[in-house]
Amino acid sequence: MDLLLATSDLREVVAPTPVSDLPGRPRGIQGVMIYQGEFLPVLAWGDLPGCEATPGLPVAMAVLRPRLALPIERLIGMISPASDAWQEADEGDARDAWLGGVCQAGDLPLPLVDPDRLIALLQRLRGDR
């Protein structure tokens, strides 16, 4: 799935680091990696609604400001979308719980990850456990 990450939400993008499995891991968290000397939770994409886990190793880790690492399969590039290119996610889209809208880049609709909604979702998933 191609996604947009706002650069303002990113701490940095780092080379893939081994992810340690967390015994009895909470839903939504695959494990932890060591980042700047501390444990950093790594997202389990497959646990998110409307998302499937993809096999294979990530090419990079996007470290979000709220201290969460997102494994990335490929880095496509950067865009600066016009303000009128944005629209709400489709009603009934399961991904709505963690998206901040969809950007129409040419013919391609690119969903934007909303870190705040994503963190809130992860906390809900923990509570449901």
Next chain:
Amino acid sequence: MDPSFDDVWAECEDLFVQARQTLASMKEAQPAHVAQASVNNLFRTTHTLKGMAGMLGFPHFSRAAHRLEDIFDLMRKGRLRSTDSLVETLEAGMLALESGLAGLRRGRPEPEDYLHDLRRPLGELEALARPAEGGTQDLTSMLDLPADLLKSLSEYERTRVTALLVSGMPIQGVTVCLPYATFDERLRSFSEVLGRQGELISTLPLDAPEGRNGLSFLLMAACPALDPASLGALDDELLGTALLADPSRLPTSLRQEEPLVTIAEPAPEASAPAPANLPAGPTQEVEIIRLPAHRLEALEARLMEVGQLRDAASLLLKQAQGASGERPASLLAQMEDGLLEVQKSLLQMRMVKVDSLFKRIEPMVKSLSRDMGKPVKLTFQGGDLELERSLLGRLSEPFLHLVRNALDHGVEAPSERLAHGKSEVGSLRISASQRGRNLRFDIRDDGRGFDLERIEARGIQLGILRAGQTHSPERLHRLTLEPGFTTQDRVSQISGRGVGMDVVRSEIEAQGGEIHLSSEAKRGSLIRLSIPLSRAVVSCLKVRCAGQSFGIPLGSVIRVQAGKQALFGGDQVDVLGLSLPMESLQACLGLPEPRGQRAFVVLGQQAAAARSVQVALGVDEILGRGEVLLRSLPELAHSAGIMGGSAQAEGILWVVDPEAMLGLAMNSLMRRVARA
């Protein structure tokens, strides 16, 4: 808060630490000159604090510091005797300033009077030191000095000379002529030597002898006798010594049985030789290097990266090693030990002893106990444990509030205690213990306990509770932590202190901690605070399960035992004649069930009685024991039964939370029973 003042704040904090240590030392036996040096230090400290508060724009703080400075001035002039009670009042005063400063730094408004609670004892002290009708005594005329030199003595020097002569101490003079090039260094050397032998009162400039280039000085010191050889003067420094005033010439009516400054000091013997090796001063000078915390964090992060490189090298070595692999493996093991040592040292830089917190509490308890007329036996336990320096500042105020409450509302007056068949003296026990990565504080008193009926009635009155419903003691205890919940008495007791139980709770919870209250009517109360440390060094039993390494804190390990045959979750195992239920670590953590295990660890509640819950925790392999640097998991990655992890050569070692693990094991065993 203006960051450019960070250094000023930090220096103020340092000054308070030094003042605390100095005041504590004044309660021990000290030679008079050391005691005098302590008082002088404290006078300078309060003077500096006063100036700094002015710089930061806090006039009330400055005024309060000035008031304490005046008390220290009275002490150093010998107009106030140093007694334990006086020192405790001053400790309470310094503590009030310190707490006030912490509040200001957090943006709280400046209180009108920091020393409000101490107004009575301070007023008494000031009245006591007021000179009697007819002015103060001055015995400086006894000094064998020219009139112009006598005139140049300051008020402080005059009062010291008088006090020391009255106390029976001779005043000695040392004259030296020092070359221009090195006079400051040499003068310092003479002053230090004299300071070690007695009390240096004054350094006065003299005219140089005719035909000599250089600077001449008269050093005036109080000490029983002077040994010129001990001063270390050089041949051309024209050393001269003289007895300036002999206390035996003092009229008997002016002589004092004991010295004015009575800090648990053995009476000096006039005929005794000058002590050669007296302690150098009230506290040992320790160089303190201040550095921004982020530099320490960057160093730690870099160290962690080096650790990761070590892990990668270790992995490559394992893959590539043949018969010659032993030597590099041993080097890596040494590197790992070294890294752990460096990490521990870094950790220690961030830590302070819990005793520092206790030392802040002790004077306040003594002062309150005296003021309230409630004698209390105060005991501390666990002062050697360590907590993060940043936590110390944040915990002080909540702690002081809890202790104040225990004394105010918990411990009864002696008559009431006697009527209840209790000892007249109350008991307040404060203990600290480490539970995994948590530091636990227990504050126990043997007072009347929480008045649950009154709390319930107040809860109903405030509309928080419903009348006619049953409310558990736990619920009622927790109610006292709710914002805005007060009983009428509490309003009067807490007013002016700027902090209530809800603030205590929010401060503890802001640190990720928990507060738990319990009490028994007429038997006492227990307030338990559990504060997580972001990192800690934990001694662990290392085990392997499901291909992963785990550490079990040794404090909770009762026994390690091998089974005679393969064991499975739900089995009963025999441990020294006791039959214990066994559950696998995998089942507790929700991992796939193992196919039988041959080793287990008996896990029990830390520091609990023998009858407490014990479970045999099945593991695949026992790896040994060792210390690990535990790092906490971020909230999003919190996992039941795991308190944190430690980076090791073979990957992350997960450190289990023993108490949570006991609960998980019991749950898992009950599920097995339910399924059967």
